[in-house]
Amino acid sequence: MSEILDEIRDAYALWGIELVVATYGTYYRLRCGRCGSLLGCVGDRLLPTMARAMLNGQFDLYAAGLMGCKCGYQAERARAMDPERAEAAITNLS
Amino acid sequence: MTQNDGEFDNLGAAAEPKRDRGAGLWPFWPSVYAKGDPLPGLSCKTARPGYVFDEGDELPEEYKSLLMKMLRHEGERAGNKSFLGLMSTCLDAAETLAPTPEAKLLKSEYLAEELKHAIMFHRLAVGLDKDFALRDVPYAHYAFHLPKETWADDAYFHFLMDLNGAFHSRDWRESSYLPLRKISRTVERDEFGHSEMGYYFLREICSERKGRILAQALLGKWYAAALDMFGRSDSPNTPKFIHWGLKSVGNAEIRQAYKDYVDRKLVALGLDLPDERENRRFL
Numbered sequence: 001m002s003e004i005l006d007e008i009r010d011a012y013a014l015w016g017i018e019l020v021v022a023t024y025g026t027y028y029r030l031r032c033g034r035c036g037s038l039l040g041c042v043g044d045r046l047l048p049t050m051a052r053a054m055l056n057g058q059f060d061l062y063a064a065g066l067m068g069c070k071c072g073y074q075a076e077r078a079r080a081m082d083p084e085r086a087e088a089a090i091t092n093l094s
Numbered sequence: 095m096t097q098n099d100g101e102f103d104n105l106g107a108a109a110e111p112k113r114d115r116g117a118g119l120w121p122f123w124p125s126v127y128a129k130g131d132p133l134p135g136l137s138c139k140t141a142r143p144g145y146v147f148d149e150g151d152e153l154p155e156e157y158k159s160l161l162m163k164m165l166r167h168e169g170e171r172a173g174n175k176s177f178l179g180l181m182s183t184c185l186d187a188a189e190t191l192a193p194t195p196e197a198k199l200l201k202s203e204y205l206a207e208e209l210k211h212a213i214m215f216h217r218l219a220v221g222l223d224k225d226f227a228l229r230d231v232p233y234a235h236y237a238f239h240l241p242k243e244t245w246a247d248d249a250y251f252h253f254l255m256d257l258n259g260a261f262h263s264r265d266w267r268e269s270s271y272l273p274l275r276k277i278s279r280t281v282e283r284d285e286f287g288h289s290e291m292g293y294y295f296l297r298e299i300c301s302e303r304k305g306r307i308l309a310q311a312l313l314g315k316w317y318a319a320a321l322d323m324f325g326r327s328d329s330p331n332t333p334k335f336i337h338w339g340l341k342s343v344g345n346a347e348i349r350q351a352y353k354d355y356v357d358r359k360l361v362a363l364g365l366d367l368p369d370e371r372e373n374r375r376f377l
Contacts (some may be wrong), residue, residue, distance in 0.1 A: 022186070024179035026232045029186060030243060038190045040247070041183040043239025047375060050236065054315055058243075066308045067243055093307055 005044045011051040012042075014081075015062060016073045032069035039069055060089035116203040117196040122294065123287035132286065134351045136265045138342035145270040145339045149221035157338045158222075160331065161271055164340060165219065166231045168262075170208060172216035173228040180238060181205060184248075191245045193298075200291055204252070207284050214281070218273045236375070237319035246299050246309045247316075252292025254320035254356065259285035261352050270339025293359060300363045310365055318373035320356065324349035326376050 008028075009019050016033040022041065030039040042051075059078055061067040063086035068074025079086040115121070126132050147153055153161070169177050188201035219226045233239065237255060242248050263282035269275040299305035327346035335341035343351075357367055371377070 022179060023182045024175050026176045026179045027183045027239075030241065038186065040191065040241060040243035041186055042241040043180075043183075043233070043236075045232065045234060045236055045239040047236050051241075054241065057315070058311070061308065061311055066304060066311075093304070 004046060004048065007048065008042060008044065008046060008051040011055050014077070015055060015068070016077050032071060032073055034073040035069060035071040037069050037071065059085065060093060063089035064093035066093060116200040119196075119294070120200060120203040120291075121207075121284070121287045122290035123283045126286070126290060127283060133260060133264050133282070134355065136261070136267075136343050136348060136351065138268060138336060138339075140336060142337050142339065146272060147270060148272040154338075156334065157270075157340070160335055160338060160340055161274075162223065162226065163331075164335075165215070165222070165226070167234070168215065168259075169231060169233055170211040170215050171219055171227075171231075172209075172212040173219070174212075175230040176232040177212060180233065181208060183242070184208075187242055187245075187248045191242070191248055193245055197245075197295065200294075204288055204291060207288070211281060211284065214277050218277065221273060235323060237323050240315060240319055244308060244312070245295065246305070246312050249292045249295035249299060250309075250312060250316035253289050253296055253359075254292070254316050255323070256285045256288035256292065257356065258320065258323045258352065260289060261348055265342050265348065268339070268342050296363060300365070306364065309363070313360070313365055314368045314373060317356075317360075317368045317370075318375075321349055321353060321370060322374055322376040324352065324376075 005019075012019060012030065013033075017039060018031045018033050019028040019042070020031050022029050026045070027041055027043050029041055031037065032039055058067055059082070062074040063078035065072070065075050075086075078089070145157070147157070165171075169180075171177055184201060184205055188198050188205075192198045192201060216227060240247070240251075242251060260282050263278050263285055266274050266278035267282075269278065296309060300309050325345045327344070327349070329345055332341070332344045336344065353370065360367060
């Protein structure tokens, strides 16, 4: 289980999101790495490669602020990762 | 006036104060069922023995093994810590993602009803195998572990995953295990209502442009998981489940019936349907 959990943790770390153990260990809270706001939750039984693929698929949503923290940290991450794609997402989705 | 002459357990509906629940919207199922049965029939079309087993009966080894497998997968059990963990994530979602006080109230009704199921399945579990009552069984399917980072994620979770529960409960109407057959209608209508709650949230989300963009973008993740929830179409256990009367139809048939229902509802929201094979893990 720890390999998958590490994979999920690493995938979220790219977006500045931390995993915090919830009340019982199967599920984790997602917390903004900058302001500490609670952003949602994830479980630890995703299949291999799933977490990173899903988060990559959400790039445009993070970039345009439709997902991610209100403080804007994930949108900033998107711009840092791929400025052109982030700009296009903001134009298309805003 | 003592007000405590009877046991609360036995008061039934009389114990419920007469007031609106969930901002007057809860429960969602009665108005839909009043218009007719919303779910497709899932009757067995193959000849099989007419087994019937009740609590306390000696169960054939294979039968008990399959029944336990089914109940482990179902998971809604008071003694299952992982189920309570899943419910706690629903509380988190209500606290952090719910857009309105009304939405929070609806989620609280949802949680109360799932905890009612947990008691129902607890009693069923104790009657089947006392050691099972307190067994922690983490949900094995990835669909129960998908990230929920938006209210739309949570709405999809309810619309699609609770509907899966409703379809399986419908299948239990003909179950050879009587304790399961007895609770099947209640669980079915409740789970259907939870799905309708998710759909209600999705309708609100899709009513404005940004929400519809978000819902469309997230649909692929949830749609694939929802179809995967029914397992492989060629699962070697399916004929055994059907033979013993624990299921009435195979995985492919129930998945198709579910997909037909879901597709109609998604199209009504103005969403484009994903390719049914995209991102699938269990075909």
